[in-house]
Amino acid sequence: MVLHGKIGTEIEIKAPADKLYNIFKSAHLIPNISTAHIKGVDVHEGDWETHGSIKIWKYELGDHVGIFKEQVELDDENKAATLIGLEGEMFKYYKRFKAVYQFTQKDEGTGIANLWIEYEKLNEHVEAPDRYIGLMVNLVQDLDAHFLGAIIINMALRKVETEIEIKAPAEKFYNIFKRQAHHVPNISSGSIQGVQVHEGDWETHGSIKSWNYSVGDEVGVFKEKVEFNDEKKSITLNGLEGDVFQYYKSFKPVYQFTQKDEGNIANLSIEYEKLTEDVAAPDKYVGLMVNIVKDLDAHFIKA
CATH class of the missing domain: 3.30.530.20 (START domain)
Structure with missing residues (x-):
């Protein structure tokens, strides 16, 4: 019986990959941008920018409002932010939960966001965490639209x-x-x-x-x-x-x-x-x- 796995998706982004990666290094801005999905984020240990810091996220997923406590790993070279789950509602179903956001610039106008979750179920009846991938997609799309809007405004000036x-x-x-x-x-x-x-x-x-x-x-x-x-x-x-x-x-x-x-x-x-x-x-x-x-x-x- 295999209880561990990995699911993910890839979406196109229009804003620069650097901007999307850097927002996870100053994550306190995210609830102001993705208001429908992220209700708050607080530092529990460390600070906003330091590798290994611990934060607590309050998120909304469908009718459910939950908490996710994580320790962040930041990979500047690969523009990847890894959120290693420590506590939260998902641990009712999963023994291990790790969400990864990676941003890659393809050319001047487009890039790719690779989003995946590595997990281990508590038992075989638990479903794969597809809905949490959906949350990650919605969050990145909100951020992309925000940054793209700022770029368009600057171009108009x-x-x-x-x-x-x-x-x-x-x-x-x-x-x-x-x-x-x-x-x-x-x-x-x-x-x-x-x-x-x-x-x-x-x-x-x-x-x-x-x-x-x-x-x-x-x-x-x-x-x-x-x-x-x-x-x-x-x-x-x-x-x-x-x-x-x-x-x-x-x-x-x-x-x-x-x-x-x-x-x-x-x-x-x-x-x-x-x-x-x-x-x-x-x-x-x-x-x-x-x-x-x-x-x-x-x-x-x-x-």
């Missing part, structure tokens, strides 16, 4: 940028955006007609302002939440509302100023996501940024 030489010190440009943005409409009146604080103040990271601008024949409003990076002398305007959102799902202009011995540089960029594919890239708004910086440069040199 685009960037346009330009670099211009400036004569005034980089510090002056950075400071006017950080502390004196209310002066910008007076200096670059052809491009900026007004700016108001909506939340916070002129100087605080995370404050919200609304800008009135004109570019060509277009007059618009742009409401943004600002991020300051003192080390890089960069100002990021995270778009919240405004006319640009008729065409773009996300819109983030960035001004960065660099002091160099051979000539100072303003790097001006916009990260964006189109609402539809036929929308043009926001080159004209980069042109607006160029005009503002040139006006500021002329003002600083004159002063």
Whole structure:
């Protein structure tokens, strides 16, 4: 009478194999991704990432909610996570229970998840653990969809940028955006007609302002939440509302100023996501940024 055995399956994955393997090394994220199948996971001994650590999983399988306590083996070379069962509901039926997830990258767009369980029954009447393989498949499919969604979002984000030489010190440009943005409409009146604080103040990271601008024949409003990076002398305007959102799902202009011995540089960029594919890239708004910086440069040199 043979009581021990091994069952498994192979499924295609679209997300990188590394991402799927690594999530088992930071497994606390899994219940947030595969909410229908994994209700919780806690470290019992060790930590999230160390080979040999012990964790307790709370899972749902059909109408059944169960607990699985395991000791993990991590094989970085083969991208395999082996969960050696120690305690749990399945030990009512099995003397030994070991679940293995192995991820293999085939090419840039696809990979393979090999999922198997090595087991030993308590008696000959116990069925093979096929339903637990089904749980493993559902879990991997949830993870794959999560990572693939993140990849698609990143692919949808685009960037346009330009670099211009400036004569005034980089510090002056950075400071006017950080502390004196209310002066910008007076200096670059052809491009900026007004700016108001909506939340916070002129100087605080995370404050919200609304800008009135004109570019060509277009007059618009742009409401943004600002991020300051003192080390890089960069100002990021995270778009919240405004006319640009008729065409773009996300819109983030960035001004960065660099002091160099051979000539100072303003790097001006916009990260964006189109609402539809036929929308043009926001080159004209980069042109607006160029005009503002040139006006500021002329003002600083004159002063």
